Amino acid sequence: MINESKNSTHLLSDNDMVDFIINGYLVLDTEIDKDLNDSIITQLNQLDSNPGDLVTESIPDLKKVYNNPKVKGVLSSLLGSDYSINTHRHCHRNPPGSKSQSWHQDGGERERHPNQISNLLMMYYPQSVDLSNGPTALIPGSHLLFANPEVTASQGNFKHQVIAEVPAGHVLILHYDIWHAGTANFSQNNRYMVKFLFDRISESNSPSWDHDPNNLIDVTLRIDNSPIIGLQKSLTNKVVKLRREMWENISGSNNTINTRIGGNHYFDRFSGPWPSITPDGQKVKM
């Protein structure tokens, strides 16, 4: 969950942006009031069929979600202030007893650009979502990888998966390529999630978020050193390279990080006390 923005335009901070680059998602409380959420649920329940891309024509109140100032601040930060909303949107109605999806990236076989933020998904939940009614599952950091759904089909729970339990009115904002799945609905009610897509229109020339150049060293250190959790170690170099490239692409600068890191932050991780041996034979640096 991101911290409350300190500025009036609800732009993300450098720290928020690095979190997004590393994890590929963020959770946002839109503070949409309960009456509006409840009204949207009522209207969704009254739909005789799935309106597909026309869901916002069927329920104009949904436009209030993506026109929310906090949502606009986040989207502007990640895609640039001239971002656009895609004409595709989709209402997922998961009835009681529905099963889990397999892990997948949206978009099928489309070309992917894991070092960019070109498209975002926004998942809006008009009702609270907990473990019982079909929360969305995510694999943090997986937006930097190419999934083959035929291979991931046999993979069940990931040890480091995130289950997005959110109160009503919250949205998930996701890198388009993140691996995700809707999970089983064990409750007695429909679980709704309305998905919107947003597109970057122009290449970035400068940071579109609440950026402070004085943070660049901390940004670099986080991008380089934040652990690769839940993936095999052999992907580390690839992931760190893509994180760096993503930061540079959305910053509109090709050398922001490289010039800053130079050799100044090298540290010799092997120096210091000799390691000791644990009872099961592992070497541990004290």
Add this chain to the structure above:
Amino acid sequence: MTTKQRLLYISSETTHPASPVLSMAIYEPTLGSITQIDPKNSIPIYESVHEAQIDGWRVIHFPDQKTAESFDVIGYQFILEKLEEFND
């Protein structure tokens, strides 16, 4: 009673059987059995392939040493089996 094959798919951090589990799924040989992401119970029952072996599972597929270059795979996949008696 019928002897049937239970399957356990484990993706590990390395090809070493003692390396940490990244993902796990059990496929039961019973009609209507469903294997799916379970948000209520996402902690793996074994921490490693080795722990599963100790519990009686046999490895029947070892992970490929080279992954496809066109896509990424999270973890090195072992497939294990356990033969057990089932009431039909």
